[in-house]
Amino acid sequence: EYKLLDDRLDRLFSRAYDDIEKRVSVWKFAFSREPRMAFIHRTRMDITKMSEEVSNITKFVGDWYLARVYLACKNRFHLAQWEASVDQKLQELDRLYTLVQHDTSERRMLILELIVVALFVFEVASAFLWKH
Numbered sequence: 001e002y003k004l005l006d007d008r009l010d011r012l013f014s015r016a017y018d019d020i021e022k023r024v025s026v027w028k029f030a031f032s033r034e035p036r037m038a039f040i041h042r043t044r045m046d047i048t049k050m051s052e053e054v055s056n057i058t059k060f061v062g063d064w065y066l067a068r069v070y071l072a073c074k075n076r077f078h079l080a081q082w083e084a085s086v087d088q089k090l091q092e093l094d095r096l097y098t099l100v101q102h103d104t105s106e107r108r109m110l111i112l113e114l115i116v117v118a119l120f121v122f123e124v125a126s127a128f129l130w131k132h
Helices: 002-022 026-030 035-055 064-076 079-129
Strands: none
Touching (some): 002 035, 035 079
8 A cells, every 4th residue: 555655646746847847827827726735635634544544453453463463564564664755755745736836826916916006006097197
């Protein structure tokens, strides 16, 4: 499971870099939505759930022998390293898309401020031009 999640996160990294490179147009960049953020949050929930199940499996196993076999397999297959790798990649993806999202919000605010200034200038100009 961790290997599959690690591979999925590797593919998400390549898509993330493609997404960032595609954001050339200011208008498109400012008013686009980030569907991958929702996917990353769902993946984070899946990983948290799976990690919790894996770490708590010894509680469900009543037989101490099977619990020891599980712990030996956990050490043999380096599950802790896989979990740490997956968690690190997920945090990096989250940071990357959060930066993009903040940049998008800043651009939206800039465009909205420019619209407000343009409307104010239009109102002042119309007051002087159409003064009765």
